[in-house]
Amino acid sequence: MKAEEIKVPGDSLAQLSKGGAVLMVCRTCGKKGDHWTSKCPYKDLAAPVETFVDKPVASEASVAASGSGKGAYVPPSMRAGAERTAGSDMRRRNDENSVRVTNFSEDTREPDFLELFRPFGAVTRVYVAMDQKTGTSQGFGFVNFVNREDAQRAINKLNGYGYDNLILRVEWATPRAN
Structure with a gap:
């Protein structure tokens, strides 16, 4: 059995390696070696994937605990209801x-x-x-x-x-x- 080589112009990763063929898989459509995910022609037709949310929606409880409405970071040890342990003082x-x-x-x-x-x-x-x-x-x-x-x-x-x-x-x- 001989591994087939898939050549994509300018794509050195999709070329045959010593261990076998390296095939790039598009995360959008699942095709192998045909194109990169960013160049997928089926991108618009694919179901929307869960995307990264830049600013999560703050609940009223977390806003009240932080003391400001602007989403400022509050370390877990300083949040409302956090237990004060002796371990933090020991360190x-x-x-x-x-x-x-x-x-x-x-x-x-x-x-x-x-x-x-x-x-x-x-x-x-x-x-x-x-x-x-x-x-x-x-x-x-x-x-x-x-x-x-x-x-x-x-x-x-x-x-x-x-x-x-x-x-x-x-x-x-x-x-x-x-």
Whole structure:
């Protein structure tokens, strides 16, 4: 059995591939290889397909919940009747116990920091800023501790500490401006 080749001028996708014939199927009429969906001659005769609605009709309840009649987006957690869970508060980072670490080598990773800072107390989060293109660290990062006293001890011991042929600078992280 030999696969037949269907040639459409300027259509490289409909040509024969090594595994067999690649046939384009029109989504409007269902014909194979004859034409593209956008060029379908039967487009006007076909039954209307469910189309994408740019702006869904807002019900009165959703308009009242959002507070404005213009369809402004309201996150699910802020909608009327949404439960306030402790999980959303738990995920929020505690910036008061955050330590900023600078001047370390580009080979340093988060597990290295975890190993370095864990002896001072319970660590909740470690972040090393990475370059998106090269995948190497940018020389700064943050370590969050459960207790402020543990963070202070880490600052006292590790500020000026020689690590991977560089002198670490460890200080309190300045809180984000929201």
